[in-house]
Structure formats: C-alpha cells, structure tokens
Amino acid sequence: MEKRKFGKTGLETSILGFGGFHLLEIPADEAEYLLNRYLDQGGNYIETAASYGNGESERKIGRVVSRRRNEFILATKTGERTKKGCLDSLDRSLKNLDTDWVDLLIMHGVGTIEELDAILGPGGAIEGVQQAQKEGKVRFVGISMHGQPDVLIEALKRYPFDAVMTTINYYDRFNFPEIEDVLVPLAMEKQVAIILMKPIADGFLWRSAPMAFRYAMSQPVSVVVTGINTREMLEEDLRYANEFVPLAEEEKEEIFKNAIELGNYVCRQCSKCLPCPEGINIPEIFKLEGYYDRQMRDGVVRDPAEFALRDRLRFWFGNDKMARERYSQLDVKADRCTKCGQCMTRCPYNIDIIKKLHIADYKLGNKEIF
Incomplete structure (x- = not known):
C-alpha cells in the first residue's frame, strides 16, 4: 500500500487509515479481525477518540494494540479543553488502548474560536499535551473540526500543530470551498500533515464509493481515514487503496460536472453566473x-x-x-x-x-x- 509523509513528523502513513467510530457497531472479536486484517495488508494508521462509545472503541482497538503496537501509528482524540481535563482524558485513553503512548493526540471537534482560545490559553489543553510529550505519553499533536474551516485556519496560524483533520470529498468541496482553497494550501506551506475524513460524505456518496475514494486519495493529504465495520467494506477499501491511480484535472472536472449527487442543484462556485444586474452575489x-x-x-x-x-x-x-x-x-x-x-x-x-x-x-x- 502506498505510504505518504506525515507532515514534518518524520512518520509515514498508509494512504488508507482505519477510523474507529464504527467499531461501536460490531462485536469485539469482529473488530479484532478487521484491525488485524488491515494491518496484515499494509495499513498502518488507526484512529479513534475518547468519546467514541465512552471509550468502547479504544478498548476494542486495545485488544490489537497490546500485541502489535510497534506496527502502526496510533491516534486518539480528546474533547477536553483544559490542561487537567486533557491529561485525565489521555490517561483513560492509554488505559483503554492498553499502551503507554499514542503517536498523535488530536484536539477533537474544535468548533469555535472560544474553544481554540481555551485550548491554547493559560491552563489549556495544549499545556497538557506539552507535559504528556515530556513524559513520553504523546509524540505529536493535531486538531480537528467538521465543516466550515475558519477555526482550523486560525489554529494553524497560531500554533505549530503537527496534523490537521478535516472533511474533504467531492460533494462538500462545494459546501465548504475554503477547505481545499485555503486550509489545505496553508497546511502544506507549514508542513502540517493533512488527515482526510469523510471521503464518502458521511455515507452520502455510497453509490459512488470508488470514485469518491479516488477523489479523496488524489488530494495532497497524508492519509484518508474511513470507518470500517464489515469484512466486505474492508476488502473494498483495501482495493481502492491498492489500485489507486491519481485523478487528472480533467477527470476531476468530469466528476464536478456529472456526479449524480451534485446534479443540477449544488452550486460549483464557478461564478460564471455573475454579474447580476441587481448586485446579488x-x-x-x-x-x-x-x-x-x-x-x-x-x-x-x-x-x-x-x-x-x-x-x-x-x-x-x-x-x-x-x-x-x-x-x-x-x-x-x-x-x-x-x-x-x-x-x-x-x-x-x-x-x-x-x-x-x-x-x-x-x-x-x-x-x-x-
């Protein structure tokens, strides 16, 4: 499986990452099979969050971590915004994951500037991360947000995060255009690893999954993370990764023009409708x-x-x-x-x-x- 540089960290991630949320939907034994199969096929990025089932996803992953910890990059997330909350959350996650450290701790779902201020301010979660890094519990730090990326853009300007996690797919390309137009170039400029989530738009692009994954993997990202909860889904996702051929620009334009999910309603932001005689933007x-x-x-x-x-x-x-x-x-x-x-x-x-x-x-x- 193709490997890509993970920003400035020195790590390399497989193009396909395993997201842990949907492990909540299946028994632990089946989750263990899927995770082992993913690792056996060359995948090396597994990601979860403290809030996924109040630690259930982490505990299911921990069954694999304890035996194969050095074979992959492990990421979890915290929704805590204070130093103490972050450290307490991290210790619970390490116990759940049955490991002494995580490669990446992500500030989870930072949706407002006020939250960002709290994280970066005195007594904020970043101070917790810095302490955990000194103690060897965390190697790198990231930040995530869903949808409109203003907070992520501001975050990368204010702190040297190692990774940023954001929504990228060919449908939301036109709902949140600043992600690809502003956030991605900024992250590349600062050598921040880009973690792509929601390649099939929360399942909305299910009818077009091969095209959606190809679009996602054609982006300048380190890893495409997707939730996996069946053997069939895992094999399909592995095939998308192993058979990946980057999209040419004209192929992207063909998707934008003809994708059934975009149809003749979603605005492609081409601005050819302007100027409006009434001054409507x-x-x-x-x-x-x-x-x-x-x-x-x-x-x-x-x-x-x-x-x-x-x-x-x-x-x-x-x-x-x-x-x-x-x-x-x-x-x-x-x-x-x-x-x-x-x-x-x-x-x-x-x-x-x-x-x-x-x-x-x-x-x-x-x-x-x-």
Whole structure:
C-alpha cells in the first residue's frame, strides 16, 4: 500500500487509515479481525477518540494494540479543553488502548474560536499535551473540526500543530470551498500533515464509493481515514487503496460536472453566473446555503430512504446558525432577484438559479414558507 509523509513528523502513513467510530457497531472479536486484517495488508494508521462509545472503541482497538503496537501509528482524540481535563482524558485513553503512548493526540471537534482560545490559553489543553510529550505519553499533536474551516485556519496560524483533520470529498468541496482553497494550501506551506475524513460524505456518496475514494486519495493529504465495520467494506477499501491511480484535472472536472449527487442543484462556485444586474452575489449566497445544510434540501421529492439520509446529514456539522448570521449581514440578499434570467443562461451546470435563490432565501432568511 502506498505510504505518504506525515507532515514534518518524520512518520509515514498508509494512504488508507482505519477510523474507529464504527467499531461501536460490531462485536469485539469482529473488530479484532478487521484491525488485524488491515494491518496484515499494509495499513498502518488507526484512529479513534475518547468519546467514541465512552471509550468502547479504544478498548476494542486495545485488544490489537497490546500485541502489535510497534506496527502502526496510533491516534486518539480528546474533547477536553483544559490542561487537567486533557491529561485525565489521555490517561483513560492509554488505559483503554492498553499502551503507554499514542503517536498523535488530536484536539477533537474544535468548533469555535472560544474553544481554540481555551485550548491554547493559560491552563489549556495544549499545556497538557506539552507535559504528556515530556513524559513520553504523546509524540505529536493535531486538531480537528467538521465543516466550515475558519477555526482550523486560525489554529494553524497560531500554533505549530503537527496534523490537521478535516472533511474533504467531492460533494462538500462545494459546501465548504475554503477547505481545499485555503486550509489545505496553508497546511502544506507549514508542513502540517493533512488527515482526510469523510471521503464518502458521511455515507452520502455510497453509490459512488470508488470514485469518491479516488477523489479523496488524489488530494495532497497524508492519509484518508474511513470507518470500517464489515469484512466486505474492508476488502473494498483495501482495493481502492491498492489500485489507486491519481485523478487528472480533467477527470476531476468530469466528476464536478456529472456526479449524480451534485446534479443540477449544488452550486460549483464557478461564478460564471455573475454579474447580476441587481448586485446579488449569487455564489456567496449558495456558499452560505452550503454552510447551512450542505445544499441537501432542494425541493425535490425523493423516496423515503434517500430523504431520510439527506435529512439526517443536512445539519450534521452544525453550521446553520453561523450561515444565517452571515446572510443577515449581506447588503443584497436573494430576495432582490427579479427573475430576469440572465444568470440562468450562463450556468454550465443547468442549475435553476432563480428557484435556488428562492430556496436559499427561505433557509438563510428564516422565512416561514417557500
């Protein structure tokens, strides 16, 4: 399996990483089989979190760690923001994992600047990490966040993290464009390892998994981490890694144009719809709609299973309040549209921009009906 540099740490990670959340769904013996099979096939990055089942995922991984600890890179996460909380959480994780150290401790789900301030401030979790590093319990430190990446961007500017974990897939490419446009280049500039999570967008891209994994593995990331809970899934994921061929730019454009999940609703942020005679910043409004609900509620009637999946995932990252606040600050909102149709003739993806502006205004403007 292909190995990649893990930032400036001197480590190398397999292109496919094993995420531990979905180990909660299966018995310990089956989890042990999957983890051993993954390691036997050349995988070397296993990741979990203290909060996954209140330590259950860590304990299942610990059954493997105790026998094969030197064969892989082990990462866990803490949601604690204080020095004491971080150290206490780490000690519980080490006990659960049946090991004396982890290679990477990730500050888990840092969603606000206030949380970042607490982590980096006096008595914050970073002080706990630094103490743990001196004691040999932690080698490197990372930070993660779901969705809109402003906090991660600020974090990399303020502290020399060794790794950053973020959502990257061809669907959310257009809901959170700053991830690939700003965060990834910044991490590369600072030689921070990039851990890619959610390659199939929380399961939304299940029909297109081979293409989704190829897109993810074509990014300039150190490792693509995915949850695995069946033998069939593991073998498929191993095949994606072992048969990986990077996408050419024209192939990426083909995905952006024709992917069924993007369809003729999700804005590709190409800005060809501009200028608007009313001064509406159409791409910006659709970007805020991406923050709001990942552009998943589109007014199309679907079968119950598809509707349930979309409804479950649309507010997955909790950016809806932020999106509405930013929309309220726009001088020209979507309801200024006069339906002149000039934008419609310019869109290369056949999006009904007039209808979409109406739906976006309903969502972001907190309207009662659309």
